[in-house]
Amino acid sequence: MTKGDKMLVILFRYLLGIGSLFGLVPVFMPVSWMAATHRWLGLGEMPTGPIVEYLARSLSAFYALVGALCLVMASDLDRYRPLVRFFGVILALLGIVFTGVDLAAGMPWWWTALEGPGAVPVGALVYFLARPVSKPCKQEETTCEPHATSPS
Secondary structure (H helix, E strand, C coil), X not given: CCHHHHHHHHHHHHHHHHHHHCCHHHHHCCHHHHHHHHHHCCXXXXXXXXXXXXXXXXXXXXXXXXXXXXXXXXXXXXXXXXXXXXXXXXXXXXXXXXXXXXXXXXXCHHHHHHHHHHHHHHHHHHHHHCCCEECCCCCCCCCCCEECCCCC
16 A cells, blocks of 8 residues: 555545544534534524424535545545546545635635635545556566555
């Protein structure tokens, strides 16, 4: 396993994987806790209504799903390398989208700064670290095929 692969595993397991699994908490927390968290974050009173609760819970569940997917990808980088690279591109693009959404929604500066712009370099790093590693050429071969390294 290369140093880049080790970094990817750490990133996918701990930051993206386990970190996103914390999204399960709001799926099951009482609405009163959500409202208290909303106030604590300085966002004022949380709006009420079925769509607010639905969006809060379903988005949190989706974050947890992404976290679980990251844990699966980290379990076998060689097998999932193309998916990991795709995930890196999508994460970087999503960072741009989140930044626009946060700005349009009037989210606090600290929220916007942490959510969207941070995903762009993380996605680029994932894409870069997950690039295929070229296997060494043999003397009689004229071309070398890229391949993923085998675990060691």
